[in-house]
Amino acid sequence: MPAYTLRLRRYDPETGEAPFWQDFEIDLEGHRSVLEGILQARGDQDGTIGIRCSCRAAICGSCGVRINGRPGLACHTHLDEALARDHDAAGVIAVEPMGNMPVIKDLIVDMDAVHWKKIRRVTPWLLAKEPVPEREYVVPHENMVDVTQTMACIQCGACVSDCLSMEVDPLFAGPAALAKAYRFVGDPRDAQHLERLRDLSEDPHGIYDCTHCFNCIEACPKGVAPMSQIMRLRRRAGSDFEIEDRNNGLRHEHAFVKNVRRNGLLHEADLLPDSYGGKFHPNAVPELVSSLPVVLRALQRGKVTPGKALRHQHKAPDAVKRIFDLVEGRGEREELNLYISGDEDDLADDPPARPAPDAVPAAGAPAAEASDAPPESGIETEPQENA
Amino acid sequence: MMATMPSHDVLIIGAGLAGQRAALAAADAGASVAIISKVHPVRSHSVAAAGGINAALGADDTWESHAFDTVKGSDYLGDQDAIEVMCREAPDEILHLEHVGVTFHRSPTGHLGTRAFGGASQARTYYVADITGQAILHVLYEQLMKHHATVDRFEEWFTTELLQDDAGACVGAVCRNIRDGRLEVFDAKSVILASGGAGQVYKPTTNALICTGDGIAQAYRVGAPLMDMEMIQYHPTTLAENGFLITEGARGEGAHLYNAKGERFMERYAPNKLELASRDVVSRAEQTEINEGRGFPDGTISLDITKVPRKRTLEALREIVNIGRDFAGVDITREPIKIRPGAHYIMGGVKTDVDGQTPIPGLYAAGEVACVSVHGGNRLGANSLLDTLIFGRRSGVHAAARAQQVAMPAAPASAVDATRARIDAILARPAGGRRVSEIKTELGETMNRYVAVFRDADGLGQAHEVVRRLKEEAETAHVDDRGTVFNQDVLGAIELGYMLEVAETIVVAAQERKESRGAQYRTDFPERNDGEWLKHIDVSRNGDETPHVSYSPVTITQWEPQERTY
Numbered sequence: 001m002p003a004y005t006l007r008l009r010r011y012d013p014e015t016g017e018a019p020f021w022q023d024f025e026i027d028l029e030g031h032r033s034v035l036e037g038i039l040q041a042r043g044d045q046d047g048t049i050g051i052r053c054s055c056r057a058a059i060c061g062s063c064g065v066r067i068n069g070r071p072g073l074a075c076h077t078h079l080d081e082a083l084a085r086d087h088d089a090a091g092v093i094a095v096e097p098m099g100n101m102p103v104i105k106d107l108i109v110d111m112d113a114v115h116w117k118k119i120r121r122v123t124p125w126l127l128a129k130e131p132v133p134e135r136e137y138v139v140p141h142e143n144m145v146d147v148t149q150t151m152a153c154i155q156c157g158a159c160v161s162d163c164l165s166m167e168v169d170p171l172f173a174g175p176a177a178l179a180k181a182y183r184f185v186g187d188p189r190d191a192q193h194l195e196r197l198r199d200l201s202e203d204p205h206g207i208y209d210c211t212h213c214f215n216c217i218e219a220c221p222k223g224v225a226p227m228s229q230i231m232r233l234r235r236r237a238g239s240d241f242e243i244e245d246r247n248n249g250l251r252h253e254h255a256f257v258k259n260v261r262r263n264g265l266l267h268e269a270d271l272l273p274d275s276y277g278g279k280f281h282p283n284a285v286p287e288l289v290s291s292l293p294v295v296l297r298a299l300q301r302g303k304v305t306p307g308k309a310l311r312h313q314h315k316a317p318d319a320v321k322r323i324f325d326l327v328e329g330r331g332e333r334e335e336l337n338l339y340i341s342g343d344e345d346d347l348a349d350d351p352p353a354r355p356a357p358d359a360v361p362a363a364g365a366p367a368a369e370a371s372d373a374p375p376e377s378g379i380e381t382e383p384q385e386n387a
Numbered sequence: 388m389m390a391t392m393p394s395h396d397v398l399i400i401g402a403g404l405a406g407q408r409a410a411l412a413a414a415d416a417g418a419s420v421a422i423i424s425k426v427h428p429v430r431s432h433s434v435a436a437a438g439g440i441n442a443a444l445g446a447d448d449t450w451e452s453h454a455f456d457t458v459k460g461s462d463y464l465g466d467q468d469a470i471e472v473m474c475r476e477a478p479d480e481i482l483h484l485e486h487v488g489v490t491f492h493r494s495p496t497g498h499l500g501t502r503a504f505g506g507a508s509q510a511r512t513y514y515v516a517d518i519t520g521q522a523i524l525h526v527l528y529e530q531l532m533k534h535h536a537t538v539d540r541f542e543e544w545f546t547t548e549l550l551q552d553d554a555g556a557c558v559g560a561v562c563r564n565i566r567d568g569r570l571e572v573f574d575a576k577s578v579i580l581a582s583g584g585a586g587q588v589y590k591p592t593t594n595a596l597i598c599t600g601d602g603i604a605q606a607y608r609v610g611a612p613l614m615d616m617e618m619i620q621y622h623p624t625t626l627a628e629n630g631f632l633i634t635e636g637a638r639g640e641g642a643h644l645y646n647a648k649g650e651r652f653m654e655r656y657a658p659n660k661l662e663l664a665s666r667d668v669v670s671r672a673e674q675t676e677i678n679e680g681r682g683f684p685d686g687t688i689s690l691d692i693t694k695v696p697r698k699r700t701l702e703a704l705r706e707i708v709n710i711g712r713d714f715a716g717v718d719i720t721r722e723p724i725k726i727r728p729g730a731h732y733i734m735g736g737v738k739t740d741v742d743g744q745t746p747i748p749g750l751y752a753a754g755e756v757a758c759v760s761v762h763g764g765n766r767l768g769a770n771s772l773l774d775t776l777i778f779g780r781r782s783g784v785h786a787a788a789r790a791q792q793v794a795m796p797a798a799p800a801s802a803v804d805a806t807r808a809r810i811d812a813i814l815a816r817p818a819g820g821r822r823v824s825e826i827k828t829e830l831g832e833t834m835n836r837y838v839a840v841f842r843d844a845d846g847l848g849q850a851h852e853v854v855r856r857l858k859e860e861a862e863t864a865h866v867d868d869r870g871t872v873f874n875q876d877v878l879g880a881i882e883l884g885y886m887l888e889v890a891e892t893i894v895v896a897a898q899e900r901k902e903s904r905g906a907q908y909r910t911d912f913p914e915r916n917d918g919e920w921l922k923h924i925d926v927s928r929n930g931d932e933t934p935h936v937s938y939s940p941v942t943i944t945q946w947e948p949q950e951r952t953y
Contacts, residue, residue, distance in 0.1 A: 043824030047867035047876035054595040060430045125529040126488030141493035
């Protein structure tokens with residue numbers, strides 16, 4: 001049976017010693033999980049190893065950790081797959097506690113101090129429409145399937161662990177809590193969509209505090225795609241309720257769209273003033289003044305020239321305009337969701353997952369790519385559908 | 388006197404569906420409530436219940452039909468008065484859950500949608516994709532957060548023992564804060580055990596690592612009788628390698644079972660209901676195919692979910708798509724998956740009445756830890772969530788009412804001494820004993836070998852011997868961790884004691900029942916024998932360490948036992 005080296009981050013608050021790494025040799029097949037490896041080490045070698053775990057099947061959300069640098073569930077990461085991410089090629093599987101949360105012992109972090117506090121921040125219960133019907137609320141099936149994506153969240157904290165915005169602003173509500181918020185904003189039985197959205201728009205640590213780094217989407221073991229839920233909260237706040245927030249979040253978004261529509265490429269010199277209502281808007285002036293040191297440093301280092309900073313040469317090509325026309329020409333906004341996927345007819349048109357060796361590749365598809373496609377490719381691309 | 392922890396009218400041990408529902412009901416009835424759990428509530432094993440929850444809510448459905456299906460599913464061992472209560476109250480409970488926020492999937496008209504499930508004469512299973520337990524558990528936890536002013540949550544506290552007063556009434560519990568090792572007394576007028584089942588007694592099992600029978604053993608140790616302990620459900624579809632659950636919802640949505648010869652063998656065992664016969668029937672059929680050489684060489688059967696339209700699978704069976712992909716390397720939408728029967732659920736537990744009361748005054752039990760008995764010899768799929776919620780709520784209401792009539796107890800500070808001594812003794816064990824993990828593995832494999840789908844006197848006798856030996860070995864099992872912060876090692880040693888206690892009662896009850904009924908199939912007594920065995924087996928600790936067996940009658944209201952075919 002193959003042997004793996006687990007390098008565990010150890011920390012015992014009772015010894016007064018600093019955290020350290022400790023190696024354990026384990027014997028398991030490569031498709032077994034990192035959690036099974038840790039439990040083998042704990043069971044056979046060292047009962048002091050601390051890790052929360054329960055279901056072993058990626059349902060309970062207990063065993064969130066970082067494995068060779070990536071957040072995820074220990075039970076949901078195969079040993080061979082974990083080893084393949086070892087960029088230092090040290091031949092070890094390094095497991096450490098999640099980030100953005102204080103460590104209690106070994107791989108156990110204080111989720112209540114961060115994760116659950118943020119969950120409680122978003123009023124995480126249904127504020128039901130009145131009057132409560134005698135029978136069930138009659139609501140479209142599609143809405144219930146839609147919010148199922150956020151109901152699928154198991155509160156493991158993997159997204160919180162690697163949220164870059166939270167690293168900079170520890171008060172940021174964060175991906176898990178905002179995904180939870182969408183679970184109510186997307187639920188037609190909830191009576192306070194507007195109030196919830198206004199609250200999260202006006203909060204400087206709310207929906208406009210996300211910087212679109214995609215880390216949470218990559219981290220999530222359940223396909224919740226928290227960042228996508230944050231973007232949906234923004235679209236509901238901005239487009240459906242037209243909430244003009246004091247953080248200039250909505251204006252910034254509009255300025256961004258306008259800027260790209262006009263230039264094709266981003267023209268930063270316009271973006272900032274536009275986000276604050278134009279160059280001469282009273283709100284824009286202090287912002288512009290405060291950004292002067294940054295501009296001066298950029299000039300000094302040759303990152304921009306005065307000409308380029310003030311006049312943008314690039315004009316949006318027709319292709320960009322066509323994208324805008326296409327998206328804006330749609331009657332309804334299209335939202336992508338894990339639980340809603342192509343119907344049978346679409347799938348029938350798909351190229352077969354495992355083409356026979358003598359199969360003719362689809363027209364236009366490079367033959368090599370078609371036959372190299374992994375059999376599970378249909379499923380593995382789904383996170384991108386959400387992005 | 389010790390007054391570090393607040394006293395409560397109602398103390399609930401365990402925060403899965405039964406515990407959370409009990410807490411909310413007791414608080415709603417005006418009681419002060421504490422809920423204690425050794426894991427954060429959303430980690431509770433209720434989260435793993437996939438397929439759905441039964442209720443006769445449809446226009447053409449009746450609670451009597453649901454009750455009859457349940458009685459028949461139980462192989463007539465279920466108590467019909469309790470089954471009537473559960474099935475009658477089920478529709479209101481579903482509507483309550485819907486009103487507080489459970490995102491049940493809908494029919495095309497926007498009303499609550501249903502799916503078919505095993506052993507049911509109607510499609511009456513309400514569901515949220517295949518994460519129904521998770522959805523309900525998380526929504527109830529939302530409610531606990533909402534009602535934080537009336538329900539005190541103690542998350543990651545481990546209960547070590549129940550406390551009794553001189554008259555024998557249960558007056559609280561001793562618990563250890565896992566985070567810092569502190570022992571505290573929780574005084575309470577009523578205590579509700581809601582700490583789940585004991586699946587870890589088996590290996591492999593669908594159950595989480597936390598399902599170590601704590602509450603069953605704790606109640607047993609203070610003298611509460613256990614009932615129907617021989618009835619261990621083997622789920623028909625678990626993954627061959629690690630025992631993970633593939634929801635019955637797959638068959639409910641139309642998946643078929645095939646043996647290695649490609650035969651849809653259920654045609655021979657249950658010509659009418661086929662794959663949707665009761666779980667004991669399907670598991671027995673599969674095991675027969677495997678034992679008679681018609682399974683695959685690795686001792687499995689194949690479950691073909693490709694019969695279900697792919698879009699429907701992706702929408703409604705998403706979790707098992709993930710499980711197939713991540714834990715078996717199989718795309719279940721395109722190819723069959725290998726499965727076999729695996730230990731899943733214990734129908735037995737702490738004996739209670741329909742209000743959750745055990746014979747110990749002040750002690751209640753609800754959910755998998757309890758035996759009302761609504762499941763009898765075999766539980767129907769999607770009846771367990773219902774059981775937790777109905778009897779969790781009823782326990783909460785009754786315990787709150789009882790609290791108005793009794794004085795608040797105050798256990799002396801010395802109440803923690805016994806636990807402290809026990810933990811100190813574990814920590815002081817010299818090296819050289821067997822490792823806890825080793826004993827646990829031997830226990831699980833023994834139970835899965837001899838106390839499984841098919842049983843006989845010889846195998847059960849061997850199992851009993853092994854369990855007794857392991858009980859002795861556990862007394863000297865060595866632990867490495869001497870610390871106080873998250874000392875999971877010492878808790879594991881305590882859990883092992885609970886598991887062995889439960890295992891022994893399972894074996895003893897299985898030895899006692901000399902007939903075949905529900906999940907108990909004795910190859911040496913292959914027939915159901917209503918004349919002698921239409922009765923419950925109760926096991927209690929008879930003052931000393933050994934289990935004592937007695938009987939109690941099965942309550943029959945309107946459905947006389949008949950031959951059971953599907």
